Amino acid sequence: MTWLDLPENTPFGLDNLPYGVFSVAGAPERRVGVPVGDQVLDLTAAAAGTAAAFAPLLTGGVLNPLLAAGPPTWREVRESVREWLTEPRYADQLRPHLVPLAEVTTHLAFDVADYVDFYSSEQHALNAGAIFRPDATELPPNWKHLPIAYHGRAGTVVASGTPVVRPHGQRKPRGADAPTFGPSRRLDIEAEVGFVVGVPSTPGTAVSTEDFAAHVFGVCLVNDWSARDLQAWESQPLGPFLGKSFATSVSPWIVPLAALEHARVAGPRQDPVPLDYLRTSEKWGLDLTLEIRLNGHLVSSPPFATQYWTAPQQLAHLTVNGASLRTGDLFASGTVTGPERDQRGSLLELSWGGREPFALPGGLTRTFLEDGDEVAISASAPGPGGTRIGFGEVRAAVVPG
Amino acid sequence: MTWLDLPENTPFGLDNLPYGVFSVAGAPERRVGVPVGDQVLDLTAAAAGTAAAFAPLLTGGVLNPLLAAGPPTWREVRESVREWLTEPRYADQLRPHLVPLAEVTTHLAFDVADYVDFYSSEQHALNAGAIFRPDATELPPNWKHLPIAYHGRAGTVVASGTPVVRPHGQRKPRGADAPTFGPSRRLDIEAEVGFVVGVPSTPGTAVSTEDFAAHVFGVCLVNDWSARDLQAWESQPLGPFLGKSFATSVSPWIVPLAALEHARVAGPRQDPVPLDYLRTSEKWGLDLTLEIRLNGHLVSSPPFATQYWTAPQQLAHLTVNGASLRTGDLFASGTVTGPERDQRGSLLELSWGGREPFALPGGLTRTFLEDGDEVAISASAPGPGGTRIGFGEVRAAVVPG
Incomplete structure (x- = not known):
């Protein structure tokens, strides 16, 4: 079902796909990420690389633009991520955007209003x-x-x-x-x-x-x-x-x-x-x-x-x-x-x-x-x-x- | 003390000079303003026109950048406004940036955090x-x-x-x-x-x-x-x-x-x-x-x-x-x-x-x-x-x- 090598019983399988914000050592820019297995998909980079219509929502280093976009966009992003991680034809393109979960620093995922x-x-x-x-x-x-x-x-x-x-x-x-x-x-x-x-x-x-x-x-x-x-x-x-x-x-x-x-x-x-x-x-x-x-x-x-x-x-x-x-x-x-x-x-x-x-x-x-x-x-x-x-x-x- | 024609007993004399955000009919862009007498000085325009160092703090349509700048900048802005409104040599330059108070729409002056x-x-x-x-x-x-x-x-x-x-x-x-x-x-x-x-x-x-x-x-x-x-x-x-x-x-x-x-x-x-x-x-x-x-x-x-x-x-x-x-x-x-x-x-x-x-x-x-x-x-x-x-x-x- 996926070209990824997912650990058994992972909390971050393909039916989860939560969203957060992370950076890695040496590259302090914050990106939107999706943990999958023991890796994190750099969604900001993946969306830019695939020229996804929603890519501009993922560039600000917080989830707020994605949050504001509403349910149709939320569905579209989720379906795209699932497709990318399951269709083997995306594997070569996406693999560079996967970072070991153990190597990321996570940040506050969204600017809190009230x-x-x-x-x-x-x-x-x-x-x-x-x-x-x-x-x-x-x-x-x-x-x-x-x-x-x-x-x-x-x-x-x-x-x-x-x-x-x-x-x-x-x-x-x-x-x-x-x-x-x-x-x-x-x-x-x-x-x-x-x-x-x-x-x-x-x-x-x-x-x-x-x-x-x-x-x-x-x-x-x-x-x-x-x-x-x-x-x-x-x-x-x-x-x-x-x-x-x-x-x-x-x-x-x-x-x-x-x-x-x-x-x-x-x-x-x-x-x-x-x-x-x-x-x-x-x-x-x-x-x-x-x-x-x-x-x-x-x-x-x-x-x-x-x-x-x-x-x-x-x-x-x-x-x-x-x-x-x-x-x-x-x-x-x-x-x-x-x-x-x-x-x-x-x-x-x-x-x-x-x-x-x-x-x-x-x-x-x-x-x-x-x-x-x-x-x-x-x-x-x-x-x-x-x-x-x-x-x-x-x-x-x-x-x- | 001023080249302005200030009404007697105005609540907005030269010792007050409070700050707000306003727009005028036909020009919805929000500017930082200072009421003086029965007019409002368009501070965003005045600071740009005089090439004041603090002018970039006044362009966002809210006071927050000015608020964040701290007491030395607050003093500098206040002293500049007083100087502009008292020294006759600024009158010609500033007069176009004065709008009748009765013609402005005021807005929430700052983005409220907590x-x-x-x-x-x-x-x-x-x-x-x-x-x-x-x-x-x-x-x-x-x-x-x-x-x-x-x-x-x-x-x-x-x-x-x-x-x-x-x-x-x-x-x-x-x-x-x-x-x-x-x-x-x-x-x-x-x-x-x-x-x-x-x-x-x-x-x-x-x-x-x-x-x-x-x-x-x-x-x-x-x-x-x-x-x-x-x-x-x-x-x-x-x-x-x-x-x-x-x-x-x-x-x-x-x-x-x-x-x-x-x-x-x-x-x-x-x-x-x-x-x-x-x-x-x-x-x-x-x-x-x-x-x-x-x-x-x-x-x-x-x-x-x-x-x-x-x-x-x-x-x-x-x-x-x-x-x-x-x-x-x-x-x-x-x-x-x-x-x-x-x-x-x-x-x-x-x-x-x-x-x-x-x-x-x-x-x-x-x-x-x-x-x-x-x-x-x-x-x-x-x-x-x-x-x-x-x-x-x-x-x-x-x-x-």
């Missing part, structure tokens, strides 16, 4: 409630009526690999009279799934759930770093701010919606039935399995399929007040947490608020992150014929401030 | 608390320790004059079992002062209060439109989202800090003494007086000098966790409200939560905004020698959704 973070895992919301308010066992009253969200800081969304500097800030120890200042003592992760908007929407006009795929290009992984002590002290009444705004890491390869057809499942039953603008006729739950590794050790495998609110519902909610979308908008799921202990998407939950340290190999334990810790989040989803679609890691190490 | 909204008026915070929680008469426990803020939606920051479409959304009437959906019934304004960041900062590094003027270019007016019913239902636990994200209007002319030297005053005494990173040696309270007009009728004159947290403190807080600044970041003061009834910066406060309608001429009253209402916010500040520095209005009308 960043919105949802809070759509019921299990996570229940856990967070129970940890912070041990006598409260219920969700907030609005939680099952709307997908709760807040705006994050777009300017500190960073590429996988960028070190995360431990943030300083105010925190007020329990029982203290006044806050103290210093490095966060409860630095945490949140394993999330991000959706990347391609096609803008008209100001003053809501985007319906049915138009999801007309606007959203694809999916990445997000680590929404969180300083729990800063967040706890600052968040009332206007929500999280400095506890989140120091860094948000995203995975290098954006998996197009077209690669996730086999991952689509019905979301959980919603009770109460949501208001009209939140109803969907199509299945847009996504059967992704995330994996969180701390210093190389698998600590959790959160399932995405059980998220209460789906991405089309999130998009419809985000725009129902007339707020417009721009190319490069990123909205993330919120922490993905399943019902089991080893399916929790944050250290807050894995250590139950720091009260129950969890084990690492070598007799080590953790509650929150220590300097030098490295966190990697990956994911996979069902592809056709028993294959798996891989997402590639979002990875970063914590460095002292 | 938008942050503070909550720094003590009187506003006290009023909001009393209106929403009649038995609570105190500020939130963190309020006097840090300037509370949240991130807003940068993509819906719009130019003055852009109509504001009444947002739809969920709201839950008191006592109802479930939320209903429809147009907001409590559409409000917030009169605020905005600060525009020019020079970026390094990720992972805090910006001290002393470096405020090395990063911030100037000041504008902001109307942070708010749908109180949407906001009330959605805001717990993560803060305002759709209640704010449909539109934020900004005034057309950015007043440089250099024009506000005579407006600088000591802020109010802060008790408790803030943590070290929030202390300032310079006076950065600003003696601006805002004016809010509803359908042409003056309804309030909020004083900015009494804001509890100053802009350098807000900037230091915003970055103390290592969050970096980008050119075009906008941070706003939060609603500006003084102690008197006619100094309240929102209709929420003017109508005390809708319970006390306020009067308009012709026997009319208002609680919140009706379709067709037009709101204009202006401001002025002391200049040298008893003159006033004017800000120019941020104005918009409400249209049905």
